[in-house]
Amino acid sequence: MSIEIDILNGDASWPMAEPLLQAVWAPQFVAGKPWAHVKWANADLRVLVETPEDGLVCHVGIYFRTITWNGQKVHIGGIGGVSTREDQRGRGYATVAIDAAVHTMRANEAVRFALLVCEPHNFAFYEARSWLPFKGEVYCEQPEGRIRFTYMAPYVFHIVRAPTLGTIDLCGLPW
Numbered sequence: 001m002s003i004e005i006d007i008l009n010g011d012a013s014w015p016m017a018e019p020l021l022q023a024v025w026a027p028q029f030v031a032g033k034p035w036a037h038v039k040w041a042n043a044d045l046r047v048l049v050e051t052p053e054d055g056l057v058c059h060v061g062i063y064f065r066t067i068t069w070n071g072q073k074v075h076i077g078g079i080g081g082v083s084t085r086e087d088q089r090g091r092g093y094a095t096v097a098i099d100a101a102v103h104t105m106r107a108n109e110a111v112r113f114a115l116l117v118c119e120p121h122n123f124a125f126y127e128a129r130s131w132l133p134f135k136g137e138v139y140c141e142q143p144e145g146r147i148r149f150t151y152m153a154p155y156v157f158h159i160v161r162a163p164t165l166g167t168i169d170l171c172g173l174p175w
């Protein structure tokens with residue numbers, strides 16, 4: 001089996017990623033979630049995993065942002081929109097795509113750590129991949145203003161550090 005892993009500009013690759021993301025995060029599925037109304041940031045880059053037989057099978061969005069941690073500016077990376085086509089799960093595609101995203105974030109020398117937010121059913125998935133629960137508070141922007149983000153749990157990944165306590169302000173939309 002051969003797979004191709006591309007890391008592309010987020011906006012330019014949106015048309016390629018959109019059908020997969022619409023299938024995994026279908027409007028009727030999202031509508032029932034407490035976070036259905038949340039406005040999310042657009043990915044700066046996207047990891048796209050493709051196979052010759054099945055086309056696009058997995059997507060991971062990559063984000064870069066200068067946030068504040070306990071009031072101090074810190075440049076971080078992040079991942080979001082982690083999605084594998086339903087009939088292609090359990091083959092290691094998300095693992096490969098997340099590894100590629102972490103590699104890309106590490107290559108950006110300014111990045112101190114990475115952050116994601118996820119629902120409880122994915123805690124074990126990320127913990128098995130060395131992501132640590134962030135136990136402090138996370139704030140972000142929404143169209144109505146600055147809010148404390150409590151819809152999903154934050155996880156951090158060690159790049160040069162991995163703070164798990166304190167207050168993070170994403171200084172923009174969440175991802």
Ligand SMILES: CC(C)(COP(=O)(O)OP(=O)(O)OC[C@H]1O[C@@H](n2cnc3c(N)ncnc32)[C@H](O)[C@@H]1OP(=O)(O)O)[C@@H](O)C(=O)NCCC(=O)NCCS
Pocket residue numbers: 024058081082083084085088089090091092093094095096117118119121122123124125126
């Ligand atoms: C979560 C998701 C991206 C995993 O994609 P995938 O390509 O199947 O992942 P991989 O094949 O790399 O890894 C699957 C492995 O993780 C395990 N796994 C998958 N989901 C898990 C979960 N929620 N909790 C714990 N382990 C999980 C599988 O058992 C498998 O383990 P193994 O490698 O020991 O066999 C996929 O299930 C998905 O798209 N889910 C819906 C969208 C979603 O929830 N995305 C995450 C947003 S934060």
